[in-house]
Amino acid sequence: MTAPVSPFSIRDFRFLWGARFASTVAQNGMVVVIGWQVYDLARRTMAPKEAAFQLGMVGVCQFLPLAILTLVTGWTADRVDRRRIAQITLTTEAMCALVLGLHAWTGSSSLWVIYLVAATLGVARAFAGPAIGALAPNLVPPAVLPRAIAASSVAWQIGGIGGPALGGYLYAAAPWLPYAVSGVLFLGAGLSIGMIRPLTRTTLDRTANPWRQMVEGLHYVRRNRLVLGAISLDLFAVLLGGATAMLPIYARDILQVGAAGLGHLRGAPAIGATLAAIWFSVRPLQSNVGVKMLVAVATFGTATVVFGLSRWMPLSLFALAVLGAADMLSVYVRQSLIQLYTPNEMRGRVGAVSTLFISGSNELGEAESGLLAALIGAMPAVVLGGIGAIGITLLWSVLFPELPRARTFDPPKSREDVPTEEMVA
Template identity: 45%
Template sequence: MSKRSVRRLFAHRQFMRFWFSRLAGVSANQMLMVGVAWHMYDITSSAWDLGLVGLFQFVPALVLMLPAGHTADRFHRGRIFAACMGIQAVVALALIFATQFHFASRELILGISVLLGVARAFQMPAQQALTPQLVPQDMLQSALALSSSGMQVAIIGGPALGGMLYTTGATTVYVTCALLLLVSAMLALLVRYQHQQAHLAATWQTVLAGFTFVWHRKVLLGATSLDLFAVLLGGATALLPIYARDILHTGPIGLGVLRSAPAVGALMMSLAIMRWPLTRHVGRRLLAAVAIFGVATIVFGLSSHFGLSLVALAIAGAADSISVVTRSTLVQLETPNEMRGRVSAVNSMFIGASNQLGEFESGATAALFGAVGSVVIGGVGTVLIAAGWFRLFPALARRDRMGPTVAA
């Protein structure tokens, strides 16, 4: 992306306001995840319970995602995003009181995970569908790349800062999260765009329209389902507390660094894509990147050296960044504005399934085969998925360019 394009993006005040809102919100969310995961492992020392944290976030997100997409197509998307930040701020405040008055428990953390899942269900479609309304269409790919880079900075800084703050106590982490989430909510409320309220009856046809749209476009279906199964099998995030304490023998700071490593790789790849966009052989590069993600996951699973583990996670993050940017651009370019909330809900459902359900899968298989066995099996499965998608979705494998193939 040229310097002129960067200057044009920074001149769009509403986009930058929302960019900073997301930056604060994602940073706080990442810190919150580090605090909650370490807190749960301190209480129970159970891989199964770490997996349950992901499952309890996933179930409400799965149930509510399609209605949330319908909501994002009817109401002001900035206000929906602000409300979701407010809910997460309430969660952080609840954790502050629970920690200070010594009633934090396994059950409380699982209950809070449900509330986080509800907030995520409405947050994701709103934030994905809002960005295309804040910049001209010819700048959309650049805006998505800049958004991805900013979010990776938050994903890098959030866990690392969360790990450092946790050494002074869980309360410090939760107070910082609450403040950042409130700032994010206030910035989102200030976002202005030309909102045209859609008068959509809440019928099964309108609610499921996003799924129908994706189902009949095999390139989108292949790209989103590829991410679902690849991260579902290959994700090792839920097991990082086990690796940090029992395998790599580091503490909360080390956990924060481990959680940040994939984002470092993703940030570097996002910057590379901004400079050299993926304009040709998009489908094949996407499938190859997922295979690399699987191989890097296997290396991480087998590693007992902290430095090698960080490199493997960074490579996995870089490969995943290709998937994220490619999928996001394809979805937004091929979807008309009045459908973006519902289509983004389907995309978010796949993302949520791959992340939260993937955490549960990691915890469950770790309870059966151990942490190392769980990660290695998942990495092998990811490589097999990438190979299988070449045959199952030939339209995706043959996709050459990023631009839309259907009219808006």
């Protein structure tokens, strides 16, 4: 039988792709509205710098549950049916959308309600990330996995384009409407996951010490220099270059384009990322993948600086689109390396560590950007963050020589071929 070339020729992957698309539209639609609501509510009684701090606190509320639950969520994804985990978390997110929608409908929205729901969303995503991330390698053969990762990123990025714009326009029509639509999309994503056929269970020893199994994911990442370098590069680069956290400030006070303009600003990075993802789904990288990832992160930092300095909407949108394309290339390389270099029985726990790093760069990046903006202003904070991302890229190319040496996505022939701390020493 001929092996499939396209991941879309595989039935279960199509359901996974549909679920990812629907949930991403819902998540991004909620994120843009939550950010706007928090900043708008805060600005009614606070100065811009104080309101920026409140905006950054949304990231803290979402990150803390993930930081606390990382070991548990990874272990759960390697021990429990990953499809069921995804369905439960998507249902939880639908309930969160319902709560925010009811408060918006009755006009009783408040900062503490939004923070509480943001923390609940953080718990749901902490469990969803490792489980959903580990599904694709179980559904497609290794040779097709890089294309599947790129195709999944297309769903994620198209949702990133449509979600913010949809959320902004629906919010302009009625404050409760984006939450209602997001709730329906979350439920639809859960149904799509349920259509995936039962998977082969992992070989995780059910008689071993659970705590020891939980920390195995941390040990694996620490020992595998290539995986550690790829994950940590994204953590620190995005942590410093978190321009997207400042978009409500740019939309309201700097570019003065309002809620609808905020939707366009949120969608611009996704446009660039979608174009890059489509390209890689058709023409996957074949050589010098590590060097190309480093160049992409440096480009991400440069585009961040340009956006930070811009006061012209078209230039701002262009810089954000370049930023998104560069970030997509980095994500594509990183995820392909992690998935192909990690055995199936470890993917949930390694994925949880990766999710922690990614969320740390996103949610903590929002908090860092908010705090820095409160001290020196939004524009200097964004510019300094972009410069920091460029510096991190140069530093990581020296600290982790395994990154520029990575030529292809070909997985190691055996566990002994994986670059570890001991081999480097």
